[in-house]
Amino acid sequence: QSVLTQPPSVSAAPGQKVTISCSGSSSNVGADFVSWYQQLPGAAPKLLIYENNKRPSGIPDRFSGSKSGTSATLGITGLQPGDEADYFCGTWDRSLGVVFGGGTKLTVL
Amino acid sequence: EVQAVQSGAEVKKPGESLKISCEGSGYSFSTNWIAWVRRMPGKGLEWVGTIYPSDSDTRYSPSFQGRVTISADKSINTAYLQWSSLKVSDTAMYYCMRHFNYGSGGHFDYWGQGTPVTVSS
Numbered sequence: 001q002s003v004l005t006q007p008p009s010v011s012a013a014p015g016q017k018v019t020i021s022c023s024g025s026s027s028n029v030g031a032d033f034v035s036w037y038q039q040l041p042g043a044a045p046k047l048l049i050y051e052n053n054k055r056p057s058g059i060p061d062r063f064s065g066s067k068s069g070t071s072a073t074l075g076i077t078g079l080q081p082g083d084e085a086d087y088f089c090g091t092w093d094r095s096l097g098v099v100f101g102g103g104t105k106l107t108v109l
Numbered sequence: 110e111v112q113a114v115q116s117g118a119e120v121k122k123p124g125e126s127l128k129i130s131c132e133g134s135g136y137s138f139s140t141n142w143i144a145w146v147r148r149m150p151g152k153g154l155e156w157v158g159t160i161y162p163s164d165s166d167t168r169y170s171p172s173f174q175g176r177v178t179i180s181a182d183k184s185i186n187t188a189y190l191q192w193s194s195l196k197v198s199d200t201a202m203y204y205c206m207r208h209f210n211y212g213s214g215g216h217f218d219y220w221g222q223g224t225p226v227t228v229s230s
Contacts, residue, residue, distance in 0.1 A: 002153055035216035037154070044204055044223050045146075049215040057127065088154050092213050097170050098144070098156035 002090055003028060004101035012105040016079050018103045022072040022089030028099055030070040032092040036063075037102075039086045048087070049074060076106070084108050111135035113143075113205050113221035120227045121195050128191035129224045131205030136219075138186035139163040144208035144217060145179060145190045149201040158210045160188060168211070195228045202226075 005023040012018040022034060036049040047056050049065035052072065064075045072089055089101040116130040133143065145157040158169040162181035169179070181188040189203060206220040 031213075033214050033216070037217070044220045045217075046220065047216060047218045050209075050218070051214065056218065090154070090216070092215060095171075097168065098159075098215075100154040100156070103153040 003093060003096060003099035004091065006021035006087075006089060006101035006104045008102070009105045009107065011109055012079055013109045014079050014081060017075065017077045018079060018106065019076075020074040020087050020089075020106070022074070022101050024070050024072075024091065024093075024099075026070060026093050027095060028070075028093040029067065029072055031094065034067050034072040034089055034091045036065055036072075036074045037088045037090065038089070040082075041083065041085070045088065079108050081108050111207070111219045111221055113207065115205055115221040115224045118227075120229070123195055123197055123228055123230055125195050125228075126191070127195055127226065128189050128195050129203060129226070131188045131190075131221050133186050133188070133207070133219075136207070138168075139183040142187040142208035142211040142215075143181065144206055145177075145188075145203045146206065146217070147196045147201045148204070157190065157203070159211055161211070162186075162188065191230075195226075197228050198222045199226060199229070 033051040037045040039045040039047045052067040053065040062077045086103045093099045139162045147155045157173045158179045160167045160179045162165040162183040177193045202223045206217040
């Protein structure tokens, strides 16, 4: 059972927009920055979003992040087949250290 | 170019010991935190622990404290994750990465390719 809660799966058609939620508590999401990671099939995870809404160099602006209270959201616009992956949110928990969500599998229909 | 290169796949028996490695390059290895993350088959990511190679200050997830040991040799820019007695349940992919700004506000920015560990009798 992961500390942060994500939907197990989401899906949308190419070109559409999808959002992935990440819910926590006042001890983690509500108290710290959230980061997001993309893991393509057979590859290592990659940092997608850090400090709630910042994109590392090379990450397209189709990817965005936001946070409100104890929930965070990853948004992906202009979906492409290559976006099919597992997506994880992560943050710092005052008691547990680094915690992650259980992951969300994105399917591009 | 910042890189984290991990050692190769391992197949072990229960009760055996194991030490896997992660070599960093392209940045100041000793003054950056290095973390390990586990992904078990069909499961999510789990933080194992983090080390500061300069002084070997090491922090563990409560879930992994006492079950693994993280170490580093700053002279060769390499971090390690080791087990003294493997269990079948240790079967997983293990990733190392730079842990930017350990603690509040941190994130994992440069990931290794992963080391698959299989423990089976």
